[in-house]
Amino acid sequence: MSTSDQIKRVSIEGNIAVGKSTFARLLQNTEQDWEVIAEPVSKWQNVDQTNQQSEHCPQPTSNLLQMMYHDPKRWSYTFQTFSCMSRMRSHLQPLSAGSRKSSGSPVRVYERSVYSDRYIFALNMFELGCINSTEWAVYQDWHSFLVEQFGHRVQLEGIIYLRASPQICMERLGRRGRVEEQGIQLDYLEKLHTRHEDWLIHKTTKVHFEHLANVPVLVLDAEVEFEKDLKVQDDLLTKIRQFFSDL
């Protein structure tokens, strides 16, 4: 078996600002065999336009994250195509040299996935009326096609769900102060919270891939402050080690 067949692929899922990046950094700094792939937010904030430069379009980048939050009806479909393609690229990225050489059991951890792109965000935008029914049909068609074509290369062996109330996420979002997110209301985080609960806890979201319906989910209480508390970190890491070894 090659290393790429042995590797376990896990995504970290959770509401906006629940602490995924913070948690992912903790994992990255814990074990060499754990490779973390960050969410490609900076790509969304800097869409490269250098190939299309002309007198009418002189700026080399545009901030699609900002555009989506500013005018969601106009930009949500475009955003979801771009976010999902960038997540596909992350899933397909070759293994790092460290993971290839690993004699242990390498785990690749993604911050979100092509599945949360569809079953959390795109679905939510459709339900909010920011993606119309034609756009939703087109999105689902190419999403299913690509996931089926790439097969095991985009499959997950496990999901870690960082769970916290929308109110806690709202406070953390405010503290983080990312400029594009300043207009986000609690109501939006509540809707995303419900989407996560339906998908990962109640399992009532209809998913279109057999492996995804049966994927193990580890639910972690993300309300606790773990950034500076070593005891809490230790408890979380014990759960993670057990989860990874059971996959």
Ligand SMILES: Nc1ncnc2c1ncn2[C@@H]1O[C@H](COP(=O)(O)OP(=O)(O)OP(=O)(O)O)[C@@H](O)[C@H]1O
């Ligand atoms: N367990 C925690 N307790 C208290 N504050 C936290 C905790 N985890 C993260 N934070 C803080 O909350 C803010 C958001 O965290 P982070 O950027 O990791 O969220 P995220 O889930 O990756 O966000 P996004 O959904 O935008 O990718 C940061 O300011 C971080 O320092």
Ligand SMILES: Nc1nc(=O)c2ncn([C@H]3C[C@H](O)[C@@H](CO)O3)c2[nH]1
């Ligand atoms: N509409 C929409 N669709 C997505 O697939 C998606 N993924 C992340 N985000 C937003 C949440 C944070 O503000 C910021 C960083 O996570 O980007 C998304 N927004």
